[in-house]
Amino acid sequence: SYELTQPPSVSVSPGQTARITCSGDALPKQYAYWYQQKPGQAPVLVIYKDSERPSGIPERFSGSSSGTTVTLTISGVQAEDEADYYCQSADSSGTYGVFGGGTKLTVL
């Protein structure tokens, strides 16, 4: 079955830039989506269609795509950004959904 691969953890100091990658063979063909999840809460969509930001999401969140890898970038990381981040996409047929394994962002 199709898989998306993320690093298990990323650590940055406040004010620095965090980059979280997500790799998958179908990503050149399918859009990627990013979700932020804090403990005990439901996920929140922070990036859609690789690089678009929903209303209400701070400008420091951005997304990009290159080949089979998409990247979530958080510029000027704040303590409140500490959370788990998941990428999500569809398989090459666009039928089945898939999530990456998740990346725990730690703000030092």
Next chain:
Amino acid sequence: QVQLVQSGAEVKKPGASVKVSCKVSGYTLTELSMHWVRQAPGKGLEWMGGFDPEDGETIYAQKFQGRVTMTEDTSTDTAYMELSSLRSEDTAVYYCATGEVGSGFDYWGQGTLVTVSS
């Protein structure tokens, strides 16, 4: 603004079935595509299935085919997810979410904890 309110926590024995509900407000269920995602304790998100508006059918992840049924009651704007033959590995928080696999999931329910234990 879409709001999704799920049913309360459940405790089930192995082999039993569970049915989780997701009540929609702010929109009608016919205007939305509903999906279900689960998260085992300390683990990541797992897509279970949902409605594909292109085909007009409900698509299930291969892992759950034969064991999961997703239905909708448009008269009450409530979606349901029923999982049968429960085992301990099915212990998880189950979320309903609106959207499509190729368009992302923009609104989420609060989650329903299902515990499978003898």
